[in-house]
Amino acid sequence: AELMFSAIETMHQVFNPVLSNRISRSIHAKCQILVWNLVLVGCPLKTLHRVSNLIQPKKGSLEPLAKPREETLTQWLHIIHPGLFGNPPEKLEPPNSVYLHAKMAGNLPGPAWAHVVKACLSSDFLLPIAIMNQFGAHIPGIKGENPKNLMTDGCGNLLCSQTCLNSADLNWPQTVGSGLLYVIMHGCPDRDCLKKVLEPVLRKLDVSSFDVLDKKMAWNDRKPVWFQSVADLLELFFVPILEEILEDIEVGHMNVNETMRKISCQFMEVSAMIPPSFFQVCEVIEGCVPDHISPLCDSVVAHIMISQMYNMITKITEPLVKGGYTREKRDFLVALGEGIINMSSNTDIQRLEGLTDASANAKTDQFHMIDSPEAELNHSVAEMIAYELLADPQGGVALKSVHRFLAYNTEWIGQVLGVQMQPETDEDYPEKTNFRIAPWGYLVYRNKPSLDLISNIGGVKFEKTLGYQLDWEKALRHAQEAPEPLTSMLINRRAEVTESAETEESEKKLLTEILQLLKK
Numbered sequence: 378a379e380l381m382f383s384a385i386e387t388m389h390q391v392f393n394p395v396l397s398n399r400i401s402r403s404i405h406a407k408c409q410i411l412v413w414n415l416v417l418v419g420c421p422l423k424t425l426h427r428v429s430n431l432i433q434p435k436k437g438s439l440e441p442l443a444k445p446r447e448e449t450l451t452q453w454l455h456i457i458h459p460g461l462f463g464n465p466p467e468k469l470e471p472p473n474s475v476y477l478h479a480k481m482a483g484n485l486p487g488p489a490w491a492h493v494v495k496a497c498l499s500s501d502f503l504l505p506i507a508i509m510n511q512f513g514a515h516i517p518g519i520k521g522e523n524p525k526n527l528m529t530d531g532c533g534n535l536l537c538s539q540t541c542l543n544s545a546d547l548n549w550p551q552t553v554g555s556g557l558l559y560v561i562m563h564g565c566p567d568r569d570c571l572k573k574v575l576e577p578v579l580r581k582l583d584v585s586s587f588d589v590l591d592k593k594m595a596w597n598d599r600k601p602v603w604f605q606s607v608a609d610l611l612e613l614f615f616v617p618i619l620e621e622i623l624e625d626i627e628v629g630h631m632n633v634n635e636t637m638r639k640i641s642c643q644f645m646e647v648s649a650m651i652p653p654s655f656f657q658v659c660e661v662i663e664g665c666v667p668d669h670i671s672p673l674c675d676s677v678v679a680h681i682m683i684s685q686m687y688n689m690i691t692k693i694t695e696p697l698v699k700g701g702y703t704r705e706k707r708d709f710l711v712a713l714g715e716g717i718i719n720m721s722s723n724t725d726i727q728r729l730e731g732l733t734d735a736s737a738n739a740k741t742d743q744f745h746m747i748d749s750p751e752a753e754l755n756h757s758v759a760e761m762i763a764y765e766l767l768a769d770p771q772g773g774v775a776l777k778s779v780h781r782f783l784a785y786n787t788e789w790i791g792q793v794l795g796v797q798m799q800p801e802t803d804e805d806y807p808e809k810t811n812f813r814i815a816p817w818g819y820l821v822y823r824n825k826p827s828l829d830l831i832s833n834i835g836g837v838k839f840e841k842t843l844g845y846q847l848d849w850e851k852a853l854r855h856a857q858e859a860p861e862p863l864t865s866m867l868i869n870r871r872a873e874v875t876e877s878a879e880t881e882e883s884e885k886k887l888l889t890e891i892l893q894l895l896k897k
Contacts, residue, residue: 380404382477383484387491389752392467394450405450412453413859416852417867417895426887428853429894449858456852460797464851467752471500472794479504480791483784488821490763491756493780497560498762499748499755505557505574507793508782511814513554513578513603514586518547528552542777545816553782554606556775562610562654563772564762566744571607571658578603579665587666592673595684595718598691607662608685610655613771614647615682619689622713631709633716640717641725644682648732660733674722676730683720690714781817788812857895868892 385391385401394402420428454466461473469477475496482492496504528543545552561570582603588594589604600608618640625636656678663677672680694710720726747758766772783790789812791798817823856864873880873888 381408382481385481386485386489387752387756388474388477388481389756392451392752394447402450405453409450409453410863412456412852413856413863414867414870416847416849416856417859417864418870420849420853422871422873422884422887422891424849425853426891428849429891431850432854432857433894444858449855452855456848456855458797459848471503472796475500475503476787476791476794476796476798479783480787482780483787483822488780488784490767490776490780491759493776493783494560494564494759494763494766495747495755496783497557497779498564498745498759502561502570502574503794504790505561506577507790508557509554509574509578509603509606510581511793512550513575513606514582514601515550516599516601517549517551518599541821542774542781542817544819545781549778549816551602551605552774552778554602555609556778558606558610559771559775560766560779562652563766564745565654566652568653568657571654572661575603575607575658576661579661582665584667587670590662590666590672590677590680591670592680593671595673595680595687598688604681607655607658608681608688611651611682611685612689613769614651615686615689618643618647618686619693622690626706626709631706633709633712636713637716637720638723640686641720641723644679645725645728648729656733663733673718674720674726676722676726678729678733679722679726682729683717687714687718690717781821784821785815785817785823786812789814864895865892868895 381391381401381404384404385398390398390401394405396402417425448465451466454462455464461477463469478492478496478499482489482496485492528546528549558571558574561574586601589597589600621643622636622640625631630636659678659681666672666677673683674680690710691714694707694714697710698707745758745762747755747762749755763776766776788798792812859867868874868888868891871888873884877885
């Protein structure tokens with residue numbers, strides 16, 4: 378099962394091992410034989426005899442129709458992992474489906490961007506809600522810490538100029554949060570998509586968590602993940618505004634008041650390009666803000682926009698100075714930032730407040746068919762969304778950060794979604810692992826200890842295999858699909874045959890009867 382989700386590219390291929398899907402068919406065929414071996418050789422003799430009689434067809438009943446080969450090949454999934462796979466196996470519960478997509482995203486080489494998108498957008502945003510509930514209120518980093526290199530700048534080894542993600546720094550939760558919301562806002566046309574993801578965590582926050590929306594704290598660069606993730610959604614739309622400011626500086630137009638008036642006007646202009654989901658989540662935030670909190674310009678939307686514009690100006694000032702900016706230009710950027718963070722309300726800013734009401738009735742694109750019953754169609758749609766996101770550099774960073782998180786936290790995802798990732802064992806062997814969120818390392822994929830490969834069978838440790846629980850009736854019904862020569866060969870591998878000297882005569886007779894029953 379572990380190999381399957383590292384070698385098969387799509388969920389459709391996993392559950393449709395037709396001849397054209399050679400890898401899927403080969404893995405399923407091998408696993409099916411192993412399950413037959415487990416059942417016919419390992420089942421207790423009395424249980425095997427009882428169930429063999431139980432599954433015999435009643436007298437006068439019609440012989441059941443033969444199932445297609447592709448259907449019987451996948452049935453072992455439900456037998457071995459009944460808590461993860463349904464009957465039939467392709468009927469997955471929403472949490473199980475999300476977990477498997479996250480698992481494939483974290484294990485498949487590539488990376489498999491379609492599975493990253495599917496994990497984020499499917500099943501009514503189960504995974505993003507769980508992640509934001511976990512560290513949405515977290516304030517990353519340490520006060521005064523300014524790393525020399527951002528993890529989004531790439532490693533730079535061997536003069537590589539690509540923008541892969543380096544090892545996680547203290548701000549990695551913010552990168553994941555911003556990446557998740559970016560994928561959701563640009564990948565889902567639903568105006569309520571961001572609202573669905575953030576409302577659960579916003580309702581749980583205490584009063585002090587909304588201090589970030591007070592105008593007295595607007596200058597503070599230490600903000601919780603939920604707030605900065607919402608603000609970062611605006612960066613894509615504010616880049617042209619910032620570029621125009623820099624062009625004006627180059628030609629000598631450095632009037633703070635005039636530039637501030639232009640920025641407030643441009644806020645309204647770019648708002649037409651911002652998806653309605655952003656303004657809808659701002660409306661939810663506004664409803665959660667305590668009465669004693671006073672946002673900039675008395676507007677949550679304006680506060681978030683002004684705060685993000687101030688952060689963008691602050692972020693570029695030091696690199697521009699290192700690149701040769703004169704002291705006069707630097708002072709202008711500092712003064713502009715201070716002016717923006719203390720901006721007073723005006724006509725253009727007041728008009729921003731009306732966008733939250735207008736967004737509730739705004740027309741949106743047709744919903745993407747990403748949760749349809751057709752797995753192949755779902756994968757194609759997810760690929761299309763991924764390609765659109767990767768076309769933009771910010772979309773690439775967003776997908777990379779989410780992918781790296783999935784690759785290093787697959788077990789935690791299954792745990793938080795309530796998925797039964799391992800088969801059950803007897804109560805005599807209680808063992809529960811509490812997985813924690815882990816930051817990613819230098820490698821794209823997490824290196825698992827080699828000991829895990831030699832000390833586990835399908836997620837069950839060797840010393841726990843005797844307590845492995847199996848529905849023998851279902852398993853033996855599945856074993857009936859085995860060819861008669863193979864059934865006879867496996868029965869003859871049982872201990873009652875190989876250790877005949879230590880086997881009682883009654884057990885030998887019982888085994889002969891079982892063999893006759895299974896051949897019917």
